[in-house]
Amino acid sequence: MEFRLPRTVLLLTSVALLTAFAVADEGPLDKSEPKGITPEEIIKRFAAKEKEFKAARDQYTYRQDVLVEVLDGDTVKGNYHEVFDVVFDNDGKRLENVVFAPQSSLEQGGLSMDEGDFDDIRNRLPFVLTSDEVAEYDILYVGQQQQDDLHCYVFDIAPKQIVGKKRYFQGRIWVDDRDFQIVKTYGKTVPQISDKKHKGKNEHLYPNFTTWREQIDKVYWFPTYTKADDTLHFFNGDIHIRETVKYKNYKKFGSKTRITYEGKELPPGEKKDQTPQNQQPQK
Numbered sequence: 001m002e003f004r005l006p007r008t009v010l011l012l013t014s015v016a017l018l019t020a021f022a023v024a025d026e027g028p029l030d031k032s033e034p035k036g037i038t039p040e041e042i043i044k045r046f047a048a049k050e051k052e053f054k055a056a057r058d059q060y061t062y063r064q065d066v067l068v069e070v071l072d073g074d075t076v077k078g079n080y081h082e083v084f085d086v087v088f089d090n091d092g093k094r095l096e097n098v099v100f101a102p103q104s105s106l107e108q109g110g111l112s113m114d115e116g117d118f119d120d121i122r123n124r125l126p127f128v129l130t131s132d133e134v135a136e137y138d139i140l141y142v143g144q145q146q147q148d149d150l151h152c153y154v155f156d157i158a159p160k161q162i163v164g165k166k167r168y169f170q171g172r173i174w175v176d177d178r179d180f181q182i183v184k185t186y187g188k189t190v191p192q193i194s195d196k197k198h199k200g201k202n203e204h205l206y207p208n209f210t211t212w213r214e215q216i217d218k219v220y221w222f223p224t225y226t227k228a229d230d231t232l233h234f235f236n237g238d239i240h241i242r243e244t245v246k247y248k249n250y251k252k253f254g255s256k257t258r259i260t261y262e263g264k265e266l267p268p269g270e271k272k273d274q275t276p277q278n279q280q281p282q283k
Contacts, residue, residue: 027146034153034177039141042153043134045180051130053181053220058094060222061087061253065246066121070109070239077109088253111239116167116189116204124189125211125245126223127169129157129182136160136168150176150183162191171208181221186210194235205232207241216250223247 034042068080083100106112129137140156152174159168171187186208193204207230213221226245231238 029143029145029154031143034141034144039153039155042141042175042180043139043155044131046175046182047129047131047134049179049181049220050128051132053222054128054130056220057222059253060216060250061085062222062250063099063248064121065244065248067244068106068113068117069242070106070111071242072109072240078105078107078111079109080104080106080113092254109239110237111241114204116206119167120189120206121245124167124169125209125226126247127173127182127185127187127211129169129173142172144177145174147174147176147184150174150178152176152183157187159190167191176221179221181213183213183221184211194233203234205234207232207243209243211245217252222250 033039063083063085065083066081069076070078081100081102081104082098085097085099086094087097088094104113136159137157138160142154142156145152145154153176154172154174156172158170162168167189168191169185169187170190171185173182173186174184175181176183188208189206192206193202207228209226209228209230211223211226214224216222224247226243228241228243231240
């Protein structure tokens, strides 16, 4: 997000402090070590599952609804709204089809979206940490916690180093103890650029967000809802933003799609035999 100075700027005079990881239906954090398995083994298992999940999600169509709002108290000063379908053409090439995109009014609220924001919407908010990327992060086991009807292992993660212009996730993830898949993430994208030396001429700040996943087709946990409600502290003043992203209508594309579970391909029409779980965030 970049600060844009409108003709009249009403800055927030008070900033509500965000309570980290405060989410409804979340149990107390148990800091005891996991039983029957080490944190290193959990990391290895969920990273392998994330790699399978990433490949599987690339074979699904879905609709993504993105809404970003600038707030002054309860008043919406400007917004950006886009709805697009992720689909495939006749040759099986993956593409985005925009179905709703009115002109943005974010600048009326003193804000504009930059390249990092659009990259986050597509790649960081539905965060995936596969076995190919896990070595880039420091991953710390912090305990166990109940998420609705799921019992989860909890890890804090941060990039070991920032390489070039690459962007990373920093925050907390919840891994369910049954499927060893990430079911929720909380954090922000980094690096964030605060440019006080040049009086805010090159600032790029991004909000903390939470992404919930739900189980699709009884196999993998797909992102279905992202929520951010944060105050960005720019050099020229504070901007309160609210962001919601909904992922809807997941459908497997084509009859040639292959879905694997625990490294094995499921026969056509066969689904993993287990009771479906459903994690619903409050919206």
